[in-house]
Each structure stands twice: as C-alpha cells, then as structure tokens.
Amino acid sequence: MKTEAEIKNEISLGEDSSRQFKEKLNNAVQIAIEMCAMSNSAGGFIYLGVKDNNTVTGLTDAEIHSYNQFISAAASQHIHPAIYPQTQVIKVDEKKLILIEVPEGVTKPYCDKDGVYWVKSGSDKRKASPQELLRLFQQSAQINLDETITSADVVSIVDNKEEWGIDLPKFLSFFERLKGMEVSASGKKADQLLLSMNLAKEGKLTLAGLLLFGNNVQGVKPYCLIRAVSYHGNEISENSYTDKRDCIGTIEEQFRSAMAFLKNNLSHIQGGASFNSQSILEIDERALEEAMVNALIHRDYSKHAVIRLFVFKDRVEIISPGSLPNHLNVENITNGNSVMRNSLLASYGTKILPYSGIGSGIPRILKTHPATELKNDIEGEQFTITMKRASK
Numbered sequence: 001m002k003t004e005a006e007i008k009n010e011i012s013l014g015e016d017s018s019r020q021f022k023e024k025l026n027n028a029v030q031i032a033i034e035m036c037a038m039s040n041s042a043g044g045f046i047y048l049g050v051k052d053n054n055t056v057t058g059l060t061d062a063e064i065h066s067y068n069q070f071i072s073a074a075a076s077q078h079i080h081p082a083i084y085p086q087t088q089v090i091k092v093d094e095k096k097l098i099l100i101e102v103p104e105g106v107t108k109p110y111c112d113k114d115g116v117y118w119v120k121s122g123s124d125k126r127k128a129s130p131q132e133l134l135r136l137f138q139q140s141a142q143i144n145l146d147e148t149i150t151s152a153d154v155v156s157i158v159d160n161k162e163e164w165g166i167d168l169p170k171f172l173s174f175f176e177r178l179k180g181m182e183v184s185a186s187g188k189k190a191d192q193l194l195l196s197m198n199l200a201k202e203g204k205l206t207l208a209g210l211l212l213f214g215n216n217v218q219g220v221k222p223y224c225l226i227r228a229v230s231y232h233g234n235e236i237s238e239n240s241y242t243d244k245r246d247c248i249g250t251i252e253e254q255f256r257s258a259m260a261f262l263k264n265n266l267s268h269i270q271g272g273a274s275f276n277s278q279s280i281l282e283i284d285e286r287a288l289e290e291a292m293v294n295a296l297i298h299r300d301y302s303k304h305a306v307i308r309l310f311v312f313k314d315r316v317e318i319i320s321p322g323s324l325p326n327h328l329n330v331e332n333i334t335n336g337n338s339v340m341r342n343s344l345l346a347s348y349g350t351k352i353l354p355y356s357g358i359g360s361g362i363p364r365i366l367k368t369h370p371a372t373e374l375k376n377d378i379e380g381e382q383f384t385i386t387m388k389r390a391s392k
Contacts, residue, residue: 002045002099004092011047011054011092015123018044023051024063028070029113032078035071035102036110037118037125039083040136043104044120049097058095067098078113109136134302138341139325145301146208146342147198152220154191154200154209165205166194166213167250174213178351198344207301208344211251212352218248223304226258226295230265230311247309251296251345252352258292258309259285265311266389282390283316287369290361291385293353295320297345303381316387323378330374333362 002010015021020038025031025048038044048067049059059067068087076082086101109128111117117128117136128136137143152165168190172183175193179186186193194200199209210217217224226247232240243265247257268279281288295307300322308319324333325341340346349355366372371388 002088002090004090007047007090007097007099008092010045011050011056014054015052017120017122018042020044020046020123021050021052021054022046022048023057024048025067025070028073028078031067031070031100032074032112033118034125035074035083035085035100036079036112037120038102039079039105039110040108040118040128041104041120043102046100046102047097048100049095056092056095056097058092059097061096064089064096064098071098071100079110080113081107081110083110108139109133131302131304135300135322138300138302144343146211146344147201147206149201149204150207150210150220152205152210152214152216154194154203154205164190165215166209167215171213174348174351178348197348206344208342208348211345212348214250217250221301223306224301226254226292226307226309228258228261228309228311230261232313234312234314236310243311251349255292255296255353259289261309262288262311262316266316269390283387284368287365287372287387288316289354290365290368291318291387293349293355294318294361294365294385296353297349297355298341300325300341300381305382312389314389316389318385318387320383321381323381323383324376328376330376334366334374336360336363 010019011021013019018038020034022031022034031046034046038046050056071085071087075085083102083105085103088099088101090097090099109117117133118125119128119132134143134145138145154165156163156165171194172190175186176182183190183193188196191200194205194209199206199212205214207221210220211224214220228243228245228247229241230243231237232242243261245257245261247254247261249257263281267282269282295318299307299320303321305321307321308317310317310319322341324330328337346355355361362374365385369387371390373386375384375386377384
C-alpha cells in the first residue's frame with residue numbers, strides 16, 4: 001500500500017481514470033458503482049476523506065467504521081461477481097483517510113446489484129456501451145465473438161429458388177480438404193455441416209461463417225474490410241496519394257487483394273548478381289503475408305473500424321482495430337506468447353490463409369524483416385505493425 005508521502009503526491013495530481021476522491025459516503029451502493037467501474041477498467045484507487053478539489057478533509061473514527069462496512073457490503077453483495085478490494089487507513093497531515101485499492105478484475109465484466117455494467121471514462125464513470133460490454137465478455141472468454149450469430153441467412157428463398165448466403169462450392173471444397181472425405185460420405189447436407197462446424201446457428205451464419213465463406217460480407221458487416229492507401233510522402237494526406245482501394249469480400253479475398261496492393265506499390269529489387277535474377281519485394285513477402293494474416297485473424301471484430309493498410313515513402317503500416325487482448329504486451333508476443341481472440345477463425349484460417357500457427361506469426365515477421373516495429377495502443381484500442389522499406 002502507499003505511504004503518506006506517496007498519497008500526498010497522488011492527491012496533488014487530482015482525479016483521473018485510476019484515481020477517485022470522495023469526501024463522504026452515504027451508502028454501500030454509492031461506493032459499489034465506483035468500484036465496479038474500476039474493476040471493469042484498469043483498476044485504481046479511491047480516496048475517502050478527500051474533496052474533488054484535492055482538499056484533504058479527513059474522516060472521524062465513526063465514519064471509518066461505517067465506511068468499512070459499506071465497502072465490505074459493496075464488494076460482496078452489490079457487485080457481481082464479487083470483488084476483493086484492499087483498504088488502508090492512513091494519516092495525511094494528521095487527518096485520517098481510507099484508501100481503497102481496486103484491482104483490475106480477472107472475471108470481467110462486473111455489474112452492480114441492478115445489473116448495470118459500469119466503466120471508467122476519464123475521471124468519471126458511465127454505463128458500458130453494447131460494444132464495450134461485448135469486448136468485456138470476450139476478454140473474459142465468456143463469449144467467442146467469431147461464433148456469434150449475424151443477420152446473414154444460410155439459405156433464403158428468392159423467386160421460389162434457394163439462394164445460399166455462402167459460396168457453396170468453396171465451402172464444400174474446404175470441408176473435403178479439412179476432413180479428407182467427400183461431402184456425400186459425411187451423410188450430412190451443407191447446412192448441417194455448417195452447423196456442426198459452428199459456422200452457422202439457427203439458420204444464420206456466424207461471424208466466422210460469414211468472414212470465411214459469405215457472399216455478402218460487407219453488406220452484413222460494412223467495417224470488415226481492409227482500407228489500403230499508398231501515399232507520395234511519409235504523412236497521411238487526403239489528396240496526395242498514388243493508389244487507393246478497399247479490399248473486400250471474404251478474409252481470403254481481402255488478403256489476396258491486400259497482397260496485390262502491396263506488390264503494386266512496393267519496389268522490386270534484383271534478387272541476385274545476375275542480370276536475369278528474379279526480382280524480390282523490398283520487404284520480405286513472407287513477412288507481409290504474416291502481418292496481413294495477423295490483422296485479419298486476430299483483430300477485434302467487436303470494434304466497428306476497418307483494418308488500415310498504409311504504404312508511405314519510408315514504411316508500411318498495418319493498423320488493426322483492438323489492442324492486444326488479456327494483458328498481452330509487445331514483449332509477450334515477440335517471444336511467441338498468444339491469446340486466441342478469434343479461435344474459430346484461427347482454427348479454420350490455417351487451411352485457407354498462409355497462417356504459420358499460434359504464437360509464431362510475430363516472431364516470424366521479426367526474423368524475416370528485422371526492421372519492424374510493433375505498437376500496442378491501449379488507449380486508442382489498436383495494434384500497429386510498422387515495416388521499414390528497404391529501398392528508401
């Protein structure tokens with residue numbers, strides 16, 4: 001816990017997303033909402049006996065006794081699942097305070113007794129949006145987003161004819177490669193196979209089914225695409241670009257389109273001493289493939305944002321929606337650690353895309369193209385791979 005000197009310094013800095021001041025408490029519900037919001041976010045400290053203008057007012061012994069009861073009741077009875085904050089009574093300028101340490105929750109999301117989920121928003125708190133709540137459930141592995149149901153029908157009837165929501169020949173071919181048998185030998189129809197593989201539920205495609213085989217991916221999920229732009233210089237410009245395209249379709253089609261874009265906008269250099277040597281891309285093609293597959297397979301599909309692919313004069317940037325999940329950091333993934341955000345896509349993606357496997361993608365990129373930088377932007381909720389261009 002913090003010392004008096006540390007607490008005085010913290011109070012002088014004022015409130016922020018990890019530091020909250022309360023002069024008085026009226027009941028357990030009041031403190032429960034504050035602790036719930038911190039548990040659903042990155043955790044933090046609540047200072048009781050401090051005004052929000054950073055003035056230390058202190059607490060009486062009776063208030064300390066009463067507030068400790070409020071804190072205990074709030075943590076065990078007013079927050080679900082229960083949390084386990086730590087408290088400390090400390091003197092600051094001879095005035096007693098209660099310091100509550102609320103760790104980031106390991107079983108997110110947490111709600112109050114009325115079933116409301118709270119998150120921090122700067123120094124304040126607010127109710128979690130549906131997208132934020134979905135991400136919280138996904139982070140705790142209580143839901144796999146790629147297995148959620150979309151609005152896309154597996155089969156619909158148009159003019160008395162069946163119309164499939166997937167590329168049926170492509171799916172059947174995939175199934176036969178995956179299982180090593182003809183579809184007829186399985187004894188099931190295509191819709192039953194989709195259901196058994198979690199690619200469809202209740203007559204609708206799941207997100208994985210849509211992304212892997214859907215006929216109208218962007219019609220159902222408009223943000224599921226790669227927006228690629230090649231610029232003249234080293235900065236983003238609205239007008240000064242040399243090439244621009246939206247890579248659409250299934251994730252395989254997006255991948256092929258993105259790789260074609262890169263090959264069209266990167267330089268090719270002579271691969272050997274001979275004049276007739278085959279040219280190679282200035283950035284190793286295997287590294288580019290790994291980076292694009294990483295973006296498509298591991299992005300956060302709960303965020304309504306596109307993957308951005310930028311080619312600058314001196315570098316290539318691939319920006320994926322969503323920061324690294326479950327407390328992973330750049331050092332972790334550099335050493336081959338991984339957490340499956342989209343396990344279904346990762347499982348089937350190995351049979352469709354040039355996917356090297358769990359945890360090996362980032363190390364492979366760094367090995368084949370060492371001039372690569374990784375940035376995990378937690379506040380901006382995005383992950384960026386930057387690859388320096390060899391010829392610039």
